[in-house]
Amino acid sequence: MNWFQNFMMGRHGLDQLGFALMITWFVLAMVGNFTTYLLVILALIPLAFCVFRMFSRNQYRRAKENDAFLKVWRPIPAWFRRVKNRLKGMKTHRYYKCPNCKNTLRVPKGKGKICITCPVCRTEFIKKT
Structure with missing residues (x-):
């Protein structure tokens, strides 16, 4: 050896x-x-x-x-991890893209119409959860 x-x-x-x-x-x-x-x-x-x-x-x-x-x-396994985590939280959360910076935001489900503020660019938009 x-x-x-x-x-x-x-x-x-x-x-x-x-x-x-x-x-x-x-x-x-x-x-x-x-x-x-x-x-x-x-x-x-x-x-x-x-x-x-x-x-x-x-x-x-x-x-x-x-x-x-x-x-x-490297982006390939990271994408699969994101999809797995997203599928895990589908019952309790909704996912939206910020209209300004395209960042993915997670908000709780079942809250009705809410004002969502993007933590990255501070853009506010209203969505139904």
Whole structure:
């Protein structure tokens, strides 16, 4: 095991983009097993890129690639968390967008017609809850 640690010294290793490439490879290979073998062959592309990135010694370039990937990836789980939290509170709250700044506001349900003040831009608007 010591020889592997010495071999990997100074190499990039596995990061979030590499992990995503491995998952892509696995999904394409599994789907390809049940449909067409062309997908199995295409699945080798993300696997080869993942292996190349893991053994690369160009740390700066691989870190920039990972940062670009994370810039695209981070909003996706955040969006799912927002939707999950919104669905959790649908029985007790209503959600409105501020007409001025487009910020999402949560107000209690069942209060009738109320004046809503946006905490960001202080715009007041009237909505029925």
